[in-house]
Amino acid sequence: MNALLHGRLTGLLVLGAVIAILPAFLPNNFYLDIAILAGFNAMVCVGLNLLIGYAGQISLGHAGFFGIGAYASAVLVGTYGWPPVLALLAGAAAVGLLAFLVAKPILRLKGHYLAMATLGIGIIVSIVLRTESGLTGGPDGMMVEPFRIFGVELYGEKVWYWVVGVLLVGVVWLSLNLIDSPMGRALRAVHGSEVAAEVVGVDTARFKVLVFALSAVFASVAGSLFAHYAGLITPAKADFFKSIELVTMVVFGGMASTFGAVVGAVVLTLLPQALTVFQDYQQIVLGGILMATMVFMPKGLLPTLAALLPARRRA
Amino acid sequence: MKMLTGTDIAPDTSTQVRRVGRPILKVEHLSREFGGVLAIGDLSFTVAAGDIHSIIGPNGAGKTTLFNLVTGVYKPSGGRVLFDGADVSGMAPYKLAARGMSRTFQNLQIFFNMTALENVMVGRHLHLNTRLLPALFRFPSLVRKDREARDRAARLMADVGLSRYVDADAAAMPYGALKRLEIARALASEPKLLLLDEPAAGLNATESREIDEVIKTVAAGGITVILVEHDMKMVMGISHRITALNHGRKLAEGTPEEVATNPEVVAAYLGAAP
Amino acid sequence: MFAELLQYLLSGLTIGAIYALAGLGFSIIYNASHVINFAQGEFIMIGGMASATLTASGVPLPLAILIGCGGAMLVGVLVAKFAVERARNASTVTLIIITIGASIFLRGVAELVWGKDFKRLDAFSGETPIQILGASMQPQSLWVVGTAAVLIVAIGLFFSRTLTGKAILATSHNRLAAQLVGIDVKRVVLASFALSAALGAVGGAVVAPITFSYTEMGIMLGLKGFTAAVLGGLGHGPGAVAGGLIVGVAEALGAGYISSAYKDAVAFVIILAVLLFMPNGLFGKRGTERV
Numbered sequence: 001m002n003a004l005l006h007g008r009l010t011g012l013l014v015l016g017a018v019i020a021i022l023p024a025f026l027p028n029n030f031y032l033d034i035a036i037l038a039g040f041n042a043m044v045c046v047g048l049n050l051l052i053g054y055a056g057q058i059s060l061g062h063a064g065f066f067g068i069g070a071y072a073s074a075v076l077v078g079t080y081g082w083p084p085v086l087a088l089l090a091g092a093a094a095v096g097l098l099a100f101l102v103a104k105p106i107l108r109l110k111g112h113y114l115a116m117a118t119l120g121i122g123i124i125v126s127i128v129l130r131t132e133s134g135l136t137g138g139p140d141g142m143m144v145e146p147f148r149i150f151g152v153e154l155y156g157e158k159v160w161y162w163v164v165g166v167l168l169v170g171v172v173w174l175s176l177n178l179i180d181s182p183m184g185r186a187l188r189a190v191h192g193s194e195v196a197a198e199v200v201g202v203d204t205a206r207f208k209v210l211v212f213a214l215s216a217v218f219a220s221v222a223g224s225l226f227a228h229y230a231g232l233i234t235p236a237k238a239d240f241f242k243s244i245e246l247v248t249m250v251v252f253g254g255m256a257s258t259f260g261a262v263v264g265a266v267v268l269t270l271l272p273q274a275l276t277v278f279q280d281y282q283q284i285v286l287g288g289i290l291m292a293t294m295v296f297m298p299k300g301l302l303p304t305l306a307a308l309l310p311a312r313r314r315a
Numbered sequence: 316m317k318m319l320t321g322t323d324i325a326p327d328t329s330t331q332v333r334r335v336g337r338p339i340l341k342v343e344h345l346s347r348e349f350g351g352v353l354a355i356g357d358l359s360f361t362v363a364a365g366d367i368h369s370i371i372g373p374n375g376a377g378k379t380t381l382f383n384l385v386t387g388v389y390k391p392s393g394g395r396v397l398f399d400g401a402d403v404s405g406m407a408p409y410k411l412a413a414r415g416m417s418r419t420f421q422n423l424q425i426f427f428n429m430t431a432l433e434n435v436m437v438g439r440h441l442h443l444n445t446r447l448l449p450a451l452f453r454f455p456s457l458v459r460k461d462r463e464a465r466d467r468a469a470r471l472m473a474d475v476g477l478s479r480y481v482d483a484d485a486a487a488m489p490y491g492a493l494k495r496l497e498i499a500r501a502l503a504s505e506p507k508l509l510l511l512d513e514p515a516a517g518l519n520a521t522e523s524r525e526i527d528e529v530i531k532t533v534a535a536g537g538i539t540v541i542l543v544e545h546d547m548k549m550v551m552g553i554s555h556r557i558t559a560l561n562h563g564r565k566l567a568e569g570t571p572e573e574v575a576t577n578p579e580v581v582a583a584y585l586g587a588a589p
Numbered sequence: 590m591f592a593e594l595l596q597y598l599l600s601g602l603t604i605g606a607i608y609a610l611a612g613l614g615f616s617i618i619y620n621a622s623h624v625i626n627f628a629q630g631e632f633i634m635i636g637g638m639a640s641a642t643l644t645a646s647g648v649p650l651p652l653a654i655l656i657g658c659g660g661a662m663l664v665g666v667l668v669a670k671f672a673v674e675r676a677r678n679a680s681t682v683t684l685i686i687i688t689i690g691a692s693i694f695l696r697g698v699a700e701l702v703w704g705k706d707f708k709r710l711d712a713f714s715g716e717t718p719i720q721i722l723g724a725s726m727q728p729q730s731l732w733v734v735g736t737a738a739v740l741i742v743a744i745g746l747f748f749s750r751t752l753t754g755k756a757i758l759a760t761s762h763n764r765l766a767a768q769l770v771g772i773d774v775k776r777v778v779l780a781s782f783a784l785s786a787a788l789g790a791v792g793g794a795v796v797a798p799i800t801f802s803y804t805e806m807g808i809m810l811g812l813k814g815f816t817a818a819v820l821g822g823l824g825h826g827p828g829a830v831a832g833g834l835i836v837g838v839a840e841a842l843g844a845g846y847i848s849s850a851y852k853d854a855v856a857f858v859i860i861l862a863v864l865l866f867m868p869n870g871l872f873g874k875r876g877t878e879r880v
Binding site for chain 1: 386429436446447461
């Protein structure tokens with residue numbers, strides 16, 4: 001577990017191995033589908049964790065960026081016949097630009113004011129998606145063409161499992177790289193003390209904007225691919241609850257831990273599936289688990305488990 | 316405690332001839348009010364390059380406010396600050412850092428979410444590649460410079476007597492060590508001017524004397540030091556010049572002897588009406 | 590022209606009064622504990638559902654409201670005691686997730702107890718519209734605005750005249766100092782949750798005849814209440830009330846003159862615009878960071 005948290009290479013290898021072995025234990029496409037959904041969520045959460053866990057800024061609106069990416073792919077490919085890769089890149093660029101523009105004024109805000117502003121942006125995006133039915137199909141959503149690249153169509157859970165698995169390893173690798181770089185330290189310094197970061201030359205506003213835009217782009221790319229995989233996209237994927245779900249995954253898994261974000265995304269994607277056995281009690285159990293974990297493990301799942309193991313890491 | 320080697324902490328420009336006495340910082344008619352209360356009023360003084368220049372005064376005299384104005388944390392209500400000949404009044408702290416000004420804080424501002432070494436490495440920010448793409452894809456040049464920064468940060472920690480904490484989490488370090496960590500972090504940015512806000516506050520006599528030595532060696536390496544400190548023994552012992560403040564205004568200025576014997580300064584400290 | 594404008598203003602003030610009550614609830618809890626309670630909307634839902642279902646089974650309206658109010662207060666105290674109080678030193682995000690967990694939990698319980706369908710509550714004094722200068726107004730709107738006004742004045746008196754109210758204010762200014770002069774800050778937090786729950790529940794009961802009650806009615810009302818509180822400046826009671834009325838009126842005007850589909854977006858557009866220029870809301874304190 002300590003290796004998971006601290007060894008770059010070890011952690012990546014463990015993640016890769018788990019992804020490689022897992023299909024052997026998944027009896028059918030239903031389980032593969034859940035694994036793929038967990039993978040998509042994990043990609044978004046790894047990006048969101050850079051913003052929340054490392055840079056210490058809240059966002060309650062990231063599902064909005066996921067949604068813009070998804071709808072960009074759905075509309076550009078379906079309605080305008082763009083190649084999917086181009087649509088994905090266009091969506092990511094648009095989201096990056098939007099995030100960049102709103103980030104500067106918004107990230108001056110602190111704490112609950114920042115929470116409010118990001119929540120507002122997410123809700124506005126989801127209302128636009130719900131309302132502009134001529135373009136988006138309204139509340140019922142719209143069908144999405146399959147993903148085609150170099151004339152090959154990605155089709156079926158088995159193919160998508162490996163696509164998502166490889167991408168997740170890549171996203172985790174990027175995140176680990178970033179954290180362990182001068183920019184990554186600047187981000188963590190912003191979390192630790194903005195004024196102390198400034199007096200040694202860190203342009204805190206610039207780095208906050210950068211990480212906000214970066215995490216938004218991660219969400220957008222995941223959204224685009226998700227839309228192609230699912231074949232159907234609805235505004236619910238961009239709404240307030242989806243945003244909350246994403247933040248919860250990050251905090252549940254353990255803030256400022258890339259693998260924690262992955263674990264949080266996987267556990268909370270599985271949980272509702274597991275809770276279907278509770279039927280009418282599902283929401284009660286879900287709400288109860290959320291409250292209980294946060295009350296008893298405020299640092300999140302992975303760091304709490306790691307702390308239980310004998311620590312020989314440092315003198 | 317290991318002595319500073321000088322080479323580790325001196326800026327790269329230290330090979331140039333140091334013209335002692337050249338003004339590096341000029342404060343002109345500076346003032347700042349908070350909700351109608353004057354914290355600093357019409358304050359002017361000059362700091363000569365290479366000096367250890369202390370700012371003294373009773374509690375509430377405006378010393379920390381002055382630091383915040385000079386380093387860009389607060390914007391002045393009036394007057395200006397000249398650093399190295401350029402008007403830098405109200406300039407953002409990170410821009411001042413790029414011009415060669417850094418500081419420590421009276422109330423610790425440590426990155427408690429990082430290790431001690433990483434804290435000092437943040438101090439190398441201006442000298443490293445901080446762009447996004449090289450970081451995401453781990454360009455070899457970035458990794459190499461990062462390793463050098465790590466070594467340099469470790470040396471700086473040794474210089475201020477923190478070798479044993481190199482791998483420690485900042486959150487697990489004692490108060491006295493954190494005070495020095497702030498100095499090491501500020502030095503890592505290779506400042507020309509270093510402002511120390513009560514570096515000895517809360518330290519015992521032995522620790523204070525060690526900080527003494529650190530400050531002297533920093534100054535000997537060519538870095539100008541502005542010091543706010545209540546420990547009068549330290550101030551009188553290491554300062555080249557002293558400016559005394561009271562109620563945000565200048566009370567006296569001169570060598571330690573001149574200031575120590577100034578009747579107004581004595582009265583301000585004893586609480587008698589001047 | 591004028592009648593139309595007046596019509597929008599009246600309906601805006603009606604819903605704005607509910608936002609004001611919710612916003613005030615957010616502010617009271619924020620003051621006492623620095624927690625944003627995302628379960629605030631659920632207190633409104635409990636008030637609405639309890640009064641609708643109880644009256645349907647023959648309980649007199651005032652008693653039904655009272656029971657709903659008491660139930661919401663109990664729930665508020667339980668949330669404060671078993672979730673918020675235990676996570677005192679947790680980060681802002683963690684606390685947000687705890688209260689969101691509480692709201693999901695409460696909605697789950699509500700669905701179990703009351704079911705998912707819409708519940709109807711008769712208007713308190715009939716449904717004959719009142720004509721004012723060409724605009725017409727439901728009598729229930731008067732009940733909503735009147736009740737909100739009475740509650741807001743009562744809350745104002747509570748904080749300025751009673752010892753408990755002053756203790757809550759003292760705690761919000763300086764928790765440690767309040768503790769030192771003998772204020773039981775834990776009870777202050779519990780009291781603030783109970784008070785906010787009562788405000789929400791009564792609001793839910795009076796608005797139920799207009800909006801119908803259902804288990805998800807609290808979601809948007811709660812978020813708009815949060816918007817109202819932030820708009821006025823977090824922790825600023827009168828600011829939250831003003832914020833609620835502004836949001837309500839703007840929403841009604843936006844729905845009437847621009848697009849009713851974008852009604853729910855109006856509040857969030859306003860809050861973004863305001864925060865852009867006033868990062869601490871309309872009436873919030875501007876603080877200088879001390880280092």
